Amino acid sequence: MExxxxxxxxxxxWITDHEGELRVATTSDGVNTSILYREKESDPFKVVITTSFKETVAPLFFTFDNKYLYVSSNIDRDKRAIFKYDVANAKFLEKIYEHPEVDVTSLLRSKKQKKITGVAYFTDKRHYHFFDQERKELQEDLEKRLPGYEVAITDRSRDETKLIIITYSDKGLGAYYFYDLTTGEFRKMIDISPWLEEKYMADMRPIKYTSRDGLTIHGYLTIPKGLTPKNLPVVINPHGGPWYRDYWGYNPEVQFLANRGYAVLQMNFRGSTGYGREFWELGFKEWGKKMQDDITDGVNWLIEQGIADPKRIGIYGGSYGGYATLAGLTFTPDLYTCGVDYVGVSNILSWFEAIPPYWEPMREMFYEMVGDPEKDKELLEAASPLFHV
Structure with a gap:
C-alpha cells in the first residue's frame, strides 16, 4: 500500500484523473474554498483558485484527455453552469451548458465512449438535456418503460451494457431495476419502500406564484387524495436551512398530513438555493421580513385561489422552518389558526451566542447572511419572534 x-x-x-492519478483536491475553512492541483503525483499540490462562500468553482471530473476539468461555476454570472476549465492556469475555456432558471451542477458521461452525454438539473422536477443521441434515446426508453417516475441510471457495468436504474416519485421511495441492453432483459430488482402503497398517496403538484415585490416563487402543493381543491384546511410547511430548497418527491410528513385531510404548501422563498446567486442573496438579512413575506404571499395565494379555508390554516416547520413558524405566528397572527415549531430559532441573538465550536469558522458568513449581533442588533431583535410575544 502506498x-x-x-x-x-x-x-x-479528492479527484483522480481517468488513469487513477490523484491530481486535484478541494479545501475549505468553512467559508472559503480552494482548488489544489498538481500535474503528476510526484509534484506538490498548489492552490490555483480560492473562492468565497458566494462564488463556486466545483470540480466534477477530468476531461477524457486528462488535461482539463469539467466544473460547475457561478463566477461572473448569476446561475451555476457547466464549463471546461484549465485547472493548471485557473482559466475557463468553454461553456458547456447553462439553464436560464436554475443552477446546473450535474454532468453525465460515458467512460466507455469517453465523452460527455448530457446534464441533469432541477426546475419543478428533475430534467435532462442530452448532447448524445444514443443517451437521449436510452432515457426516452426508460421513461416509456417507467411512466410517471423520475428515472436515473445509478450504476452500470464497465462495458455499459448492463444498467442499474432507480426511480423517484412523490408517492414512495422508488425501486431499483436491472436492464441488459444486449439481451433486452428488464426487471424490477426491489422496491425500496414496499410497505407504501402508491394508490393511497396524494399527488405533489409543482406550483408558482408572484411575491408582493414581483418575484416568482416556486413550490409544491399536495392535495389530499380524492378531495376537490376548494376551501380545504391547509398546513404551510416552509423548509429548513434556510439555504436549501424543496424538491418534488416523496415526503413522509407531507403524505401523513394529506392522509389526514390537510392540503400542504411548500415554497422556495427567496434565500433558497438552486435558483441562482441573486435569488439566494435576496434573502440576506431578511429573516422575518421579505423571506417571511414570501411565505405569507403563498398563504394569500391559496386563499385567493379558493383552495384554502382562511379559518383553517396552520404552519409547521423545523430548523429555519421552525423559525418561520414562530415568525408567522407572531408577525401575522391573524393568518394562522395554529402552528408547530420544531427546533426553530426564537431569539437570533441568543442563537449566535450558542453557536457550537464546529460552526465557528462560519460565524462571519452567518453575520453577513443573517446579521451581525452588534452592528445589526436592532434588526435581529425585530426579526426574533421572542421579542414579539
Whole structure:
C-alpha cells in the first residue's frame, strides 16, 4: 500500500484523473474554498483558485484527455453552469451548458465512449438535456418503460451494457431495476419502500406564484387524495436551512398530513438555493421580513385561489422552518389558526451566542447572511419572534 497524499485536516474532496492519478483536491475553512492541483503525483499540490462562500468553482471530473476539468461555476454570472476549465492556469475555456432558471451542477458521461452525454438539473422536477443521441434515446426508453417516475441510471457495468436504474416519485421511495441492453432483459430488482402503497398517496403538484415585490416563487402543493381543491384546511410547511430548497418527491410528513385531510404548501422563498446567486442573496438579512413575506404571499395565494379555508390554516416547520413558524405566528397572527415549531430559532441573538465550536469558522458568513449581533442588533431583535410575544 502506498500513500498518495495526506489530509492536513482541511481537505474536503479528492479527484483522480481517468488513469487513477490523484491530481486535484478541494479545501475549505468553512467559508472559503480552494482548488489544489498538481500535474503528476510526484509534484506538490498548489492552490490555483480560492473562492468565497458566494462564488463556486466545483470540480466534477477530468476531461477524457486528462488535461482539463469539467466544473460547475457561478463566477461572473448569476446561475451555476457547466464549463471546461484549465485547472493548471485557473482559466475557463468553454461553456458547456447553462439553464436560464436554475443552477446546473450535474454532468453525465460515458467512460466507455469517453465523452460527455448530457446534464441533469432541477426546475419543478428533475430534467435532462442530452448532447448524445444514443443517451437521449436510452432515457426516452426508460421513461416509456417507467411512466410517471423520475428515472436515473445509478450504476452500470464497465462495458455499459448492463444498467442499474432507480426511480423517484412523490408517492414512495422508488425501486431499483436491472436492464441488459444486449439481451433486452428488464426487471424490477426491489422496491425500496414496499410497505407504501402508491394508490393511497396524494399527488405533489409543482406550483408558482408572484411575491408582493414581483418575484416568482416556486413550490409544491399536495392535495389530499380524492378531495376537490376548494376551501380545504391547509398546513404551510416552509423548509429548513434556510439555504436549501424543496424538491418534488416523496415526503413522509407531507403524505401523513394529506392522509389526514390537510392540503400542504411548500415554497422556495427567496434565500433558497438552486435558483441562482441573486435569488439566494435576496434573502440576506431578511429573516422575518421579505423571506417571511414570501411565505405569507403563498398563504394569500391559496386563499385567493379558493383552495384554502382562511379559518383553517396552520404552519409547521423545523430548523429555519421552525423559525418561520414562530415568525408567522407572531408577525401575522391573524393568518394562522395554529402552528408547530420544531427546533426553530426564537431569539437570533441568543442563537449566535450558542453557536457550537464546529460552526465557528462560519460565524462571519452567518453575520453577513443573517446579521451581525452588534452592528445589526436592532434588526435581529425585530426579526426574533421572542421579542414579539
Amino acid at each position: 500513500m498518495l497524499a495526506e489530509n492536513p485536516g482541511n481537505i474536503v474532496g
